[in-house]
Amino acid sequence: MRKLDSPPYRPAVDEATLTEEFRALGVGPGGVVITHASLRSLGPVRGDSRTVVRALRAALGPEGTLVVPTFTPENSDTSPVYRRRVRGLTPEQVAELRDRMPAFDRRRTPALSTGRLAEEVRTHPEALRSDHPQTSFAAVGPLARKIVSGHSPRCHLGEHSPLARLYDEGARVLLLGVGFASCTAFHLAEYRVPEQPTQEYHCVIRVGGRRTWWSYTDVALDDGDFTELGMSFERSGASVRTGPAGRTTARVFGIREAVDHAVTWLPSRRPGRGT
Template structure:
């Protein structure tokens, strides 16, 4: 591998920088943005946006832990969206004759083993870190490290998967913060909690493969709220217009820090027609 090998995230990002981003510089950026020692922080991240980081995802995780301090808890989404009913796949869809094969052969979700999908390198690093805890939902699990980790991810039921009995609600109870690191509000999972809090939200049937106690697997079905993240960029823009989001940079990437309660409360007003919203 050479320094210019773009497949490993080097090259253009590295040559455009005067110095590499490091654990110390990223931690300083996070503190300047407003990450609080001792807080609970839910992070959604695309490391590519940060530029060249000496040590990659490992360095970013260390910088986050430094900014949070020993009493802080770091939480990441470790979703496994591929473990779902193939009939509902749209990006891209798969042929109908594939559906029974996928349902029969998809490995059963095992929180200790199953990797997250499309969540990025930081989520995977936190998931596999010593002392990490992960919730056991086969599609929308969360992983966490820190003093509050176990209580945040405990007992994640199939139905109400991002609602009042989910880790998102436990984050709300703990006045957690949300950090969007190099990503936009389309990745802001906390907005889904507001969808659950609407009166009589639309619902759909969902399915996933789970690991059984004997090491086998089975397919499970449940009914849950039909989610719509397509509206989140507009919702997020209106939220930012209220001044409730702290904007800055971490490394070379855009960063957004916000109080999760304010986010969810505003989103609920927005979704139910009061576009003036509320920030607490």
């Protein structure tokens, strides 16, 4: 007999079940979906991340396109990841770490910070990836090339990035076991609010086969208030569909609605910015 204090047994979720749950959330045939996911929150899945990708693609059908962020802050000294890594190190240790930081390679550099689902899509045989050395995206499907092409290395998440192409295509956002703090789409709004502050970014790239540091200036990205922004978005009456996916809860909504709401919300919540 099961002990009274033991959690009830729940079988691992399979591809067919996940496919139906994604469809119920509004991930439908022919659509374009950008997904942010915590696979841990889904609970046991038969086949792990590969099954989740197969289920998403099954829900989208052969005419649908799946997109994920494949960000790489590990090769930058202006990222929070770097600041955490060097905390408490001596100057000599910092110099050694910097010498070991890998140059970005669109075909090979893993997306360690964006989770197992992103890596599953990035390494898919049909996947295409954008060129930005810090904030690339990977996509699978008929519109993959259109979405990831032309990602300017001087534009993280603005008009010359896949986010703008997703906006143009009327894509939907799937937050799978994560909250609005992970909603990359809101960053596009930062570029659409006038007079946003900028900062200089540095990262390691490869030029002519040689590893080199590269600097560029772009909008100073800030996701610190995205949870509050997302709550405001939901309260606005926007069409946000919420439902189960495995053992977690997922949200699906239109990227255009989310970005447009953020463009009106951000100026009043960030004093001195966008005025």
